[in-house]
Amino acid sequence: DAGITQSPRHKVTETGTPVTLRCHQTENHRYMYWYRQDPGHGLRLIHYSYGVKDTDKGEVSDGYSVSRSKTEDFLLTLESATSSQTSVYFCAISAPRGASTDTQYFGPGTRLTVL
Amino acid sequence: GDSVTQMEGPVTLSEEAFLTINCTYTATGYPSLFWYVQYPGEGLQLLLKATKADDKGSNKGFEATYRKETTSFHLEKGSVQVSDSAVYFCALKHNQGGKLIFGQGTELSVKP
Numbered sequence: 001d002a003g004i005t006q007s008p009r010h011k012v013t014e015t016g017t018p019v020t021l022r023c024h025q026t027e028n029h030r031y032m033y034w035y036r037q038d039p040g041h042g043l044r045l046i047h048y049s050y051g052v053k054d055t056d057k058g059e060v061s062d063g064y065s066v067s068r069s070k071t072e073d074f075l076l077t078l079e080s081a082t083s084s085q086t087s088v089y090f091c092a093i094s095a096p097r098g099a100s101t102d103t104q105y106f107g108p109g110t111r112l113t114v115l
Numbered sequence: 116g117d118s119v120t121q122m123e124g125p126v127t128l129s130e131e132a133f134l135t136i137n138c139t140y141t142a143t144g145y146p147s148l149f150w151y152v153q154y155p156g157e158g159l160q161l162l163l164k165a166t167k168a169d170d171k172g173s174n175k176g177f178e179a180t181y182r183k184e185t186t187s188f189h190l191e192k193g194s195v196q197v198s199d200s201a202v203y204f205c206a207l208k209h210n211q212g213g214k215l216i217f218g219q220g221t222e223l224s225v226k227p
Contacts, residue, residue, distance in 0.1 A: 004158075033214075042119075042204055042217035043159070058214070090158055102147060102166070102208070104215060106158035 003027050004107035006091050012113045019078040021110050023091030025071075030095040032074040033104065034058075034066060036087040043090065049074055081114045088112070117142040121205050121218035128195055128225050136190040136221045138179075138205035146207040148172075148181050148188040149215070153202045162190075162203070200225045 003026035013019050023032060031050055035043040035058075045058030047066040055066050063085060065077045078085055091107040122137040140148065147166045151159040163172030168183035177192045188205060205218040 040219055042219040043215075044217070045214055048214065092159075103149075103161055103164065106151075106160070108158045 004091060004093060004105060006089075006107040006110050008110060009108065010111045012115065013081055014115050015082055016080050019081050019112065019114075021076045021089055021112070023074045023076070023107060025074075025093050027093060027105075028071060029093035029105075030071075031093060031104075032068065033092040033094075034064070034074065034076045035090045035092065036060065036085075037090060037109070038087050046076065046089075081112075083114050086112060086114045117146070117207060117209075117216050119205050119207055119216055119218035121203075121221050124202075124220070124222040126221060126223050128223070130197055130225055130227050131194045132225075134190070134192040134195045134199075134223070136203055136205075136223070138188045138190065138218060140186050140188065140205075140207050142186075142207055142209070142216075144209060145183075146209050148179070149206040149208065150177070150179055150188070150190050151204040151206060151217075153204065153220070155201070159204065195223070195225045197225045197227055199223060 005024045007022045033048040034046040037043050044060045049055045049068040067075045089110045092104040094104045118141045120139050149164045150162040152162045153159045163174040165172040165181035171180045179188050179190045202220045202222045204220045206215045208215050
């Protein structure tokens, strides 16, 4: 299994509070992604990173920001959480050095509830 | 834009039954196609993939063939087990860039 951890694994917070989710990898993969999983929608890409300090938006980026200051860490921040951001969040990685971006490996997920 | 459509679930089968989960896609060019599986309480795992037309991906008794003419990538298994109970996701990715586009997922429940 790819070495990907997410923290926290579960979080309950209140509307309007800031929340930061962390993804940590030990695989030295170049690409990192944040997805959210909601019933009936599969997984939808929020943001992704193709290197340190290089990030771009996905299809559902509104209300989220990301940062990647080190290869191994990719942070997802909800500046002011809303109930519509209640979801399960997955981090993924791809592209070991010198290889293609073909396969993505997923972390265990973070279940976030916004009350 | 690009999209993936899967058959709706949940799908309930008896052990040793034949499984088909339909997946069709809309995309420009020639994307790579994937099936991912998510077991309860876990993240997604790559099950199989195919990168060009007529390729067959296979793993753990599951198979899927990349059919460009019908824009399909249906997942099949000849004899399912209770341990195959999971949610299955079909996905596509263009060879330029690493973004995956997922279908909505199909839940499979296999009864003894």
